[in-house]
Amino acid sequence: MDDILIKDALIVTCDGSHSIIENGVMAVSQGKITALEQTGTSAAENLSAKKIVSANGNILMPGLINMHCHAADSLFRGLVENLPLEEWLGRVWIAEKAILTPETTYLGSILGLAENLLSGSTTVMDMFWYPDQTVKAAKDLGMRISTGGIFFDLPGIGGRSHKDFIFEANNFYQKHSSDDSVIPAVLPHGSYTVSPQNLSEAKSIADRHGMLFCTHAAETQAEQNDIKARYDNSVIRHLDKHKLLGETSVLAHCVHLDEKEISLLAQSKTNIVLNPMSNLKLGSGIAPVKAMHRAEINLTIGTDGAISGNDLDMWLAMRLTCGLAKGVNMEADALTAEQVLHMATINGAKALGKSNTLGSLEIGKNADFILVDINNSHSIPLFDPITHLVFGAGRSDVTDVFVSGKHVVKNKKISGLDIEKIHEEVRQLAPSIKASLE
Amino acid sequence: MDDILIKDALIVTCDGSHSIIENGVMAVSQGKITALEQTGTSAAENLSAKKIVSANGNILMPGLINMHCHAADSLFRGLVENLPLEEWLGRVWIAEKAILTPETTYLGSILGLAENLLSGSTTVMDMFWYPDQTVKAAKDLGMRISTGGIFFDLPGIGGRSHKDFIFEANNFYQKHSSDDSVIPAVLPHGSYTVSPQNLSEAKSIADRHGMLFCTHAAETQAEQNDIKARYDNSVIRHLDKHKLLGETSVLAHCVHLDEKEISLLAQSKTNIVLNPMSNLKLGSGIAPVKAMHRAEINLTIGTDGAISGNDLDMWLAMRLTCGLAKGVNMEADALTAEQVLHMATINGAKALGKSNTLGSLEIGKNADFILVDINNSHSIPLFDPITHLVFGAGRSDVTDVFVSGKHVVKNKKISGLDIEKIHEEVRQLAPSIKASLE
Numbered sequence: 001m002d003d004i005l006i007k008d009a010l011i012v013t014c015d016g017s018h019s020i021i022e023n024g025v026m027a028v029s030q031g032k033i034t035a036l037e038q039t040g041t042s043a044a045e046n047l048s049a050k051k052i053v054s055a056n057g058n059i060l061m062p063g064l065i066n067m068h069c070h071a072a073d074s075l076f077r078g079l080v081e082n083l084p085l086e087e088w089l090g091r092v093w094i095a096e097k098a099i100l101t102p103e104t105t106y107l108g109s110i111l112g113l114a115e116n117l118l119s120g121s122t123t124v125m126d127m128f129w130y131p132d133q134t135v136k137a138a139k140d141l142g143m144r145i146s147t148g149g150i151f152f153d154l155p156g157i158g159g160r161s162h163k164d165f166i167f168e169a170n171n172f173y174q175k176h177s178s179d180d181s182v183i184p185a186v187l188p189h190g191s192y193t194v195s196p197q198n199l200s201e202a203k204s205i206a207d208r209h210g211m212l213f214c215t216h217a218a219e220t221q222a223e224q225n226d227i228k229a230r231y232d233n234s235v236i237r238h239l240d241k242h243k244l245l246g247e248t249s250v251l252a253h254c255v256h257l258d259e260k261e262i263s264l265l266a267q268s269k270t271n272i273v274l275n276p277m278s279n280l281k282l283g284s285g286i287a288p289v290k291a292m293h294r295a296e297i298n299l300t301i302g303t304d305g306a307i308s309g310n311d312l313d314m315w316l317a318m319r320l321t322c323g324l325a326k327g328v329n330m331e332a333d334a335l336t337a338e339q340v341l342h343m344a345t346i347n348g349a350k351a352l353g354k355s356n357t358l359g360s361l362e363i364g365k366n367a368d369f370i371l372v373d374i375n376n377s378h379s380i381p382l383f384d385p386i387t388h389l390v391f392g393a394g395r396s397d398v399t400d401v402f403v404s405g406k407h408v409v410k411n412k413k414i415s416g417l418d419i420e421k422i423h424e425e426v427r428q429l430a431p432s433i434k435a436s437l438e
Numbered sequence: 439m440d441d442i443l444i445k446d447a448l449i450v451t452c453d454g455s456h457s458i459i460e461n462g463v464m465a466v467s468q469g470k471i472t473a474l475e476q477t478g479t480s481a482a483e484n485l486s487a488k489k490i491v492s493a494n495g496n497i498l499m500p501g502l503i504n505m506h507c508h509a510a511d512s513l514f515r516g517l518v519e520n521l522p523l524e525e526w527l528g529r530v531w532i533a534e535k536a537i538l539t540p541e542t543t544y545l546g547s548i549l550g551l552a553e554n555l556l557s558g559s560t561t562v563m564d565m566f567w568y569p570d571q572t573v574k575a576a577k578d579l580g581m582r583i584s585t586g587g588i589f590f591d592l593p594g595i596g597g598r599s600h601k602d603f604i605f606e607a608n609n610f611y612q613k614h615s616s617d618d619s620v621i622p623a624v625l626p627h628g629s630y631t632v633s634p635q636n637l638s639e640a641k642s643i644a645d646r647h648g649m650l651f652c653t654h655a656a657e658t659q660a661e662q663n664d665i666k667a668r669y670d671n672s673v674i675r676h677l678d679k680h681k682l683l684g685e686t687s688v689l690a691h692c693v694h695l696d697e698k699e700i701s702l703l704a705q706s707k708t709n710i711v712l713n714p715m716s717n718l719k720l721g722s723g724i725a726p727v728k729a730m731h732r733a734e735i736n737l738t739i740g741t742d743g744a745i746s747g748n749d750l751d752m753w754l755a756m757r758l759t760c761g762l763a764k765g766v767n768m769e770a771d772a773l774t775a776e777q778v779l780h781m782a783t784i785n786g787a788k789a790l791g792k793s794n795t796l797g798s799l800e801i802g803k804n805a806d807f808i809l810v811d812i813n814n815s816h817s818i819p820l821f822d823p824i825t826h827l828v829f830g831a832g833r834s835d836v837t838d839v840f841v842s843g844k845h846v847v848k849n850k851k852i853s854g855l856d857i858e859k860i861h862e863e864v865r866q867l868a869p870s871i872k873a874s875l876e
Binding site for chain 1: 721760
């Protein structure tokens, strides 16, 4: 792995004090950040490397961490529209069952993860049916992935039994735990699709191996009503009762919460993933972000799958998170751009248990970083880089992506992968996907 | 002007029946659409033109109509953050007074209108201090503009008196009314900054010449409180009392409305411009779009200025308009992508009194159209082009823009204008802009 020197960069570190280094230089060796300083300091003048990349004055920042995705669902993007979550899921599952095999899951994963990578997400937490295929796709793209075995009580894909799910969750850990680019997790679908017993079993597998426990929670009012009818409890209280909250738990959505539930989540240090675009589009609602932020919950950001969104754009998710908190509360300072940029970077790393190695540009951390073009008509003038990143920048401004110092996206092109071929394969599959619902 | 033939296009017409022509061809002659049909029909085979453009299977659709903008405010993008509208405006006006001259207004207008054009807006309604400069910038870019004299009772830019505003509003009409690319309007700032007498005077000038009457209205709760305190009335009732509503009126925002006001707007056939990003970011609130849509008000979409937004992205505005209506009402079918795409195209044309010539691809209309790339990882597969345009596409997908058949943006580059030079001039001005608030 070559040593790299990035020069002439406006460095947005996302460190604890929101440091920005104007006219900065960053050195990378063996995939780690070894120096980070202003050009013209005497140390910077002595830095050298085989590979020198000029940022041309553009922004250098940590790769984004997309904390909730179903990458392979990109195969079904735009297939089911204008339905609320529950009816929508019913349709989605019919299409998934008809189409998904390990091979098509790999194809969809490459498509969805390529979109993530091209838009600057270097780490993705993904929940899907064939997690080994998701890992394979992530490795082919050179990005970091957190995923693992799912649990699902209803008849799912591939006719798997509960025993199969247990085997696969354990097996995933055995296969991938020594891989630095994989963060293993156990991902039961949700409390309305997995029994308390099976959720607890998933949690015990996660705990046994020190893995994350990730599930959908409190996404819709209908889900709250369902859990209330079945267990006479709200979703978060139900999870709390079964000891499923905690520092290694990651709950996606949390749109419908009362004060007590917010306090349970805060006390247990449970991590939350906000998915604002999906929640709006499916009519699920708007999460109480300001209240959760005030309660000091570790808030992170995700895109959800492209079948709800309809894309995988963390820039949109950041802008929505910040804008909705301001707009819904009618308070222009309800949440700041700094706070939201941290949600999409270092807070994600914290939720993954990787804040020592990911989520900010600091010496010793993994060199997962991106370059963001600011030489265009929507970025000029630029008075505050962080406000610009949350409220002005977009996926198309990401020109280069590095993971562990590897240059995986170079001038908007994925290195070493024929993405046109992937697009063509998806287009070939599209008529069957459409027919699956006819 | 060359005759043009666009081939191999997925044509989204935005006509009354949301027609889509797969594998389509469109002919343009003398700046007007002369044919629109499927390739392989016998008529299409006989079409010919000097200039042939292949859309390569991409989407061909009408140019977007951005119905509320302050293009030159792009100079102040990101300068004032985390403040509610009223305090924010106080700061913005200090910076505007320090910086704006006809020359800097031209520079800011070029910057803001270039961003509009590059992202696919071919017509912009703009409110600003030196409207002749806005027109000059629009003409230099080859786009269509609706603007005109403003009215503002407080000490404004350039020390103008009420008499000056009257002169300028009339003079604007005299100068530009014969220009096909200019749609003249009179644009008093708002009912909290312009007295009823002066609003009425502005309206009489508009009516005398058959111009549009455009103003900010009901943007914040503070504005409602202010008008209530001053005139013992709500904003829309106040405008109604002074006979300022109607088919040639365009009201920007309308976030804070009661049922009676929605009904007044509907009965008077007043046009409304939704500005969802600005309303969220300034903490103004969320407009009651579903209720206004049900009341059959002509809803159009705008970006507002980049000083609030912080960019001029109609794609984001479309996605927010549709997503917020679904999310706030917790109804996945509260508003459809078709309805929102019409708001950003033909409804804008209706509000401008130009539905016979703009806003959709139909034979005889002006050839204002754009090409939208769908060969990328966030656009594949594509089951429904209209859903994709509202929920998946973005500004960077716009590759080519034509206005009256002129190829004004070619492969993402503005024709005949050195945009880098403009960027550099704005960068040179940026330190003074920053210093204006220090």
